[in-house]
Amino acid sequence: MYSLALKRTLIPSSSCVRVCAKNTKSEDPSSSSSSSSSSSSSDSDDNSKKAKPDNEQKLQRLNTLLQNLIQNDTVVKSMKLDLAKPRSGKPKxxxxxxxxxxxxxxxxEKKMVDAVKSVASNLGGDTKQTESELLMKLLNPETSPTSSRNLMDVMKGMKIDRETKTAEKSRAEQVRSILQTAQSKLNHEDRKPERRMKRPPQQIRPKRETVVEKIDLFGGExxxxxxxxxxxxxxxxxKTWQRLYERDLKLAVTHPPSNYFQQMILWTEQGKLWNFxxxxxxxxxxxxxxxxxxxxxxxxxxxxxxxxxxxxRxxxxxxxxxxxxxxxxxxxxKIEHIMWYRDYFDSKKKLLKDVGALPAESEAPKAIQ
Amino acid sequence: MLISPIILKRYNRLNNTSAITFLQKLFSSQAEEKIEIPKRIHRGPTDILRALETTISQDPTAAHYKYHDDPFLIPMSNVGKRTFAMAQEAGKKAAHWIRKEHADLFNHREADPIIKVFLPKVSFNEQSEVSEADLKQVINDVLVSEAQLVYKLLKDRGLDISNETRQALLELLCYTNDSDMLAEDFIEERWFRQSAKSKEKQRKIWKDNSLAEEIFISIENPTAEIYSAMIQGMCKYFQVDKAWHLYQESQEKGLTLSSEAYSSLLRVVNFLKESNDLRWALVEELLGKMNEAKIKPTLATLNAVLHSLSTMGGGKVPRTLALKVIREFKGLGIEPSLGSWYYVLITYCKERGPVSTILHDIMPEVENKEHQCLDMSDTFFFVTAMDICKNHLNDVDLGKRVHKLLHFGNNYNLIGDSYKESIYYRHYFGLTINNMPFEEFMQNIYNLLVPNIYVPEPGVMAEVLNQVDFNGAVEYLPQLWSDMIIFDHINRENLIESVLNIIENNKPEDGSKFHEIFAGIAWDLFNRLEEQGEQRFNKLRLTGDQLGKVMILLLRNKDFKKACIIMDKLDQEQHTVVGVPKIEALSMYIDSCIENMAPSRALACLQYCSDCGFPEVEDLGNKVHKSMTLDESNLAKLSKIVGPLS
Incomplete structure (x- = not known):
């Protein structure tokens, strides 16, 4: 593109200008500037010394070129803007x-305005006053409603046109304004002091207005x-299957006990605890x-x-x-215990009799005999 | 005196009334007084305990009973809770193992009568002398592998077993699919076991050619009971083709199967037929067969049909059919359980389907009732209902009703397990946080349930932080930050990011105590991430931007020393720190350097700025130059960084 190429040629030269300006300012020639810049500065130094009178001319030309460029650019841009305008679906x-x-x-309109101007100048006096009065008269809706409405529409359209024309900012201005808006947007996003105020809770999913339709669960066929x-x-x-299923059901609702009584209930059911x-x-x-x-x-x-x-006894x-x-x-x-004594004494019967622990034969009961 | 007559009056009146009542009593007692001795109410062994238990209400501020009541031993995070409980369970298991391995050490009789569950389990080996009674006993105790062994031993010895025992064994094997079940004692394991079982793809897990099939083949003329057991087992473990084959075989023989067999077949119709129409036709056919055979269907049948309907996709047909089925069973005197409603819900409220408000109609049916677990699907109701309240209807009032029902009586038992419980609360939190004023949410829900009942997952925490940011409710941030540390959320990048953003964006007024708090949080955050172990696999690192935010927060609290540490880190680890801080942070730091008369630090920062390529470095340099008296070397450095000074 033509404009791009131009830019490329322009930018180094402008930087040269800046650098040379710097160099002239800095008093120490052996100042520790970077090697690349120093080399470029030496080049520009030569240029500046030799072609100083040329420089002014060059700058002028450059400026005009830049102006041209900007104008061209804006024209292109405005055209682009026109193209980008939404057509709101109307047929072409x-x-x-x-x-x-x-x-x-x-x-x-122009003709009319011209005519009004000429009339005003012919009339003399306060030309501007008469001009505006005449125009006012022309624009008055009471005189001819239909045409004036058309005129109004036209005027509106003209206004818009004029605005686009007056908005012919320089490119730098445009860039700056864009940057500013972006910055302000960014700032706005970043800075949230106003967020401190309480807002109603946000609803991530807006509550759908669901109409609760009554469904008759048991009414139909x-x-x-x-x-x-x-x-x-x-x-x-x-039966065994059923028993196992019931066991599973019970276990499905047996959760870790949440207090000692529940624990005791559980232990009781498991048979680990005395029953109450x-x-x-x-x-x-x-x-x-x-x-x-x-x-x-x-x-x-x-x-x-x-x-x-x-x-x-x-x-x-x-x-x-x-x-x-x-x-x-x-x-x-217990009975076995007693019976053991019986047998024991039976085996010691003789001794017992000798000692006299057992009564005489006649009195003794039948069992030991 | 003035008072005495009043007292006298009163005394008289008192006397009069008491006399009257006394007389009345006297007469009435003369007229008739029959002492009625109330009938003895028989109390079960747990009734007294249950009565006592009702006096204890749930205390959300206390840790769960199963944890040691010691501040140092109370787990807070989800992982901690699980680990602690499972450690306890592991101890129990170790005890079980010792008792089993060293049964000879436990011969003493410590209780009379003997407590059977404390006895070592009877173990069998190849040499044991066994009888049919042993087999019955192990079947009764649900010991599957022991039952298999005993059966084998009996066979080897050539001992016959009765048909009844054989039937019981077959049912046990079919029910458990020849594998051991988790012992009854291990409640925690059951509670924490990921219930991925239900989510797991339903595939064939029936063990082919197992002992159950062996026994089945060995029986010459299988009865209806044996067919029923086999069909039920195969359907339970998705061996559907064989099950269907057996069903047809039994029908050819003219046997009457059990209702459970029909139910399990109804549950797997979507494996038997391809299209929804054919599936429903099969359901109708099976139900018709039940009617012909005069088999009374049960709740399991109802839920099986509803389960199959819920898999038949969206659309109107399954919905109307589901209600028809419920009406049909209601006509038979079978009330739908919570599980039935769960199936109705998932039939009506499909993720991509139209919104259905059927939960509004179901709630009156189940509300203010204590529900028993009648079907395994009952435990799915609450989590699904809350899911629908949040994701399908976004209706907080309905959600509160569901929550109330959950806490009615012993309904909380039906929550399922820990996994379902946390999903339930995730939905509940998600629903309430977006539909309630934030203060109310924090007061009534967050502070109540966290951390003892529910620990928010990182996703839920992110939502809470979102709301904090949105409402500017920074006063909750210190609490949330300490919760995040406890819940182990600080390794989540998005959470760290949003915490930093919130405290950075919501700049408190000058002199506010929040400066100190926020700086504290930021510093804590920085240190925690610094102290991450070296061996950590994916270490979370703060980006340059985040470090800048930490610095801003520290500087707002006039904490220059700590800010210097951050700056040093930024400067020294330029190659590891991703990104650069915002220029605001750096310029704030330089301002602070000026304030604290630290020229070398300011210069280091300037060097850093110029290394990062900030165009503002010139302005900053000029600022430093103007507001500080620099010595020769510093001046030289400064001009080296920013070029000639103005």
């Missing part, structure tokens, strides 16, 4: 026709497959079948063999008292 032909009309009316309801029978053939209310005989199912009297009254087991009097009664108080032995064990 119509808009073209409208353009034509606007051009025509524009010329008519059914499938009508099960016709003979009364004849249906429960079939639980797979506390029962000392919990689980002693075998013993429940035996009456307490059989535990306590054991003398009846002495009757068949033990002498009714004497030290042996006395000893055995003490044994019975001891056994009756023992909670750890079953009744059978």
């Amino acid at each position: 032909k119509e808009s073209a026709a409208a353009d034509d009309v606007s051009i025509k009316t524009e010329t008519i 059914s499938l009508n497959i099960f016709t003979n309801k009364s004849e249906l029978k429960d079939t639980t053939q797979t 209310p506390i029962d000392n005989e919990q689980g002693l199912d075998e013993e429940k079948k035996v009456d307490f009297s059989r535990h306590v009254f054991l003398e009846e087991h002495l009757e068949p063999w033990c002498p009714s009097r004497g030290p042996l 006395h000893f055995m009664e003490l044994v019975c008292v001891g056994l009756s108080k023992n909670p750890y032995l079953t009744v059978n064990a």
Whole structure:
């Protein structure tokens, strides 16, 4: 592109200008500027010394070129802007026709304004006053409503045109303004002191206005497959399966206990804990079948063999008292215990008789005989 | 005195009334007084405990009961909670192992009657003498591998077992798919086990040629019960072709299967037929067969049909059919359970389908009731209902109703497991945070549920931070920051970023205490990321921009020394730090250098600015030059950096 190429040629020269200006300012020639810049500065130094009168001319030309460039650019830009204007979906032909009309009316307008100006100058006096008055009269809607409306429209269009023309800023200005807006936008985004104020909570998904339509869950018709309801029978053939399923269901709602009572409930259900209310005989199912009297009254087991009097009887009664108080032995064990003594004394019968612990033969009960 | 007559009056009145009541009592007792002794109410072993338990309400400020009540031992993050609970469980397992390995050490009788669960498990080996009673016992205790072994031993010895025991064994094997089940004791493991099981792709996991099939083949004339057990097992583990084959075989023989067998077939119709029409036709056919055979369907049948309907895609047909099915079963006296409603919900509210408000109609059916777990799908209701409240309807009132129902009676048991619970709360948080005033959310929901009941995931935390930013509610930031540290969120880049942005953007007024707090947060953040272990795989590093923000925050708090540390890091690690800070941060730093009379630091910063290629370096240099008295060497440095000084 022409403009680009021009730019490329322009930029180094301008930088040269800047650098040379710097160099002239800095007093120390051996100042520690970078090597590249120093080399370029030496070049420019030569140039500046030799062609100083030329420089001014060159600058002038450059400026004009730049001006041209800017103007060209703006023209191009405005054209581009025109192109980019949204056409709001209107057919092309119509808009073209409208353009034509606007051009025509524009010329008519110009003619009219010229005519008004000439009239004013002919009249003399305050020309501007008369000019404006005449124009006002022309634009007055009361005189000719339809045409004036058209004129108004036209004027509006003209205004827009004029605006675009007056907005012929220099490129630098344009760039600056764009930068400024961008900056301000950025700043606006960044700086959020106003965010400190409380706003209503944001709704990320705007609440859809869902109309809650009532759905009758049980009202409508059914499938009508099960016709003979009364004849249906429960079939639980797979008992183990059912048991396992129920176990799983129970486990599905058995969660880690959240307090000690829940823990105790769990332990109770698992069979690890005494059941409440506390029962000392919990689980002693075998013993429940035996009456307490059989535990306590054991003398009846002495009757068949033990002498009714004497030290042996006395000893055995003490044994019975001891056994009756023992909670750890079953009744059978207690009876076995007594029977062991019977056999023991039986084996020692002779000795016992000699000592006199057993009464004489005649008095002795039948069992030991 | 004035008072005495009043007192006297009162005393009289008192006397009168008491006399009257006394007389009344006297007469009434004369008329009739029958003492009715109330009938004894039989109390179960846990009734008293349950009564006591109702006196304890849930305390959201306390850690869960299972954790040690010690501030140093209470886990806060999700990972910590899981680790602690599983460690406890592991201890339990170790105890189980020791009891099993060294059963001979546990011969003492420590309790009378014996507590059976404390006894070592009966173990069998190839040489054990076994009988049918042993087999019954292990089936009863759900010990699958033991049952297999005992059965084998019985076979080897040539002992016959009764049909009844064989049936029980077959059902056990079918139910468990020949593999052992998690013991009843391990509640924590069940609670924390990722319930990916349900999400897992449903594929064939039935073990072919297993003992169950062996037993089935060995039976000459299988009964209906045996067919039922096999069909149920195969359907449960998606061996659908064989199951269908067995079903047809049994129909040819004219056997009456159990309702469970039909239910399990109904559950897998989408594997048996290709198109939705054919699937529904099969459902109708199976239901018709049940009717013909006079088999009473159960809740499981209802849920199986609804499950199949929920897989039949969107559209109107499955929806109307689902309601028809519910009506049909209601007519049979089968009330839908929460699981049934779960299936209705997922049938109606498809992710890409039209919005349906059926939850509004379901809620009155289930509200203010205590629900029992009647079907395995019941535990899916709450999490799905909350999901629909948030993602489908975005209706906070409905969400609150669901939440209330969850806390009604013992309904909380139906939450499922820890995974479902956290999803439930994720949806609940997401719903309320966007639809409630932020203060109310923090007061009533966040402070109540976090951290003991729910620990927000990083995604939820990001949303909370978003709302903090949006509402400018920076006063909650210190709390959220400490929560984030506890929950182990500081390795999340997006969260770090948004925390820094919030405290940087919401600049408090001068002299506000927030300067110090924010600087504290920023410094803490910086240090935590610095102290990350070297061995860490993907270390999170602050970018240059973020470091700049940290610096700004520190400087706002006039903390020059700490800012210098940040600057040093920026300067020394230029090649590792990604990006550069904003010029505002650097110019603020230079201002601070000027204030603190630190020319060399200012120059270092200027050097850094010029290295990064900031065009503002000239202005800054001039500023330094103007506002500080620099000695010769510094001046030389300065001119070296920014060029000639003005």
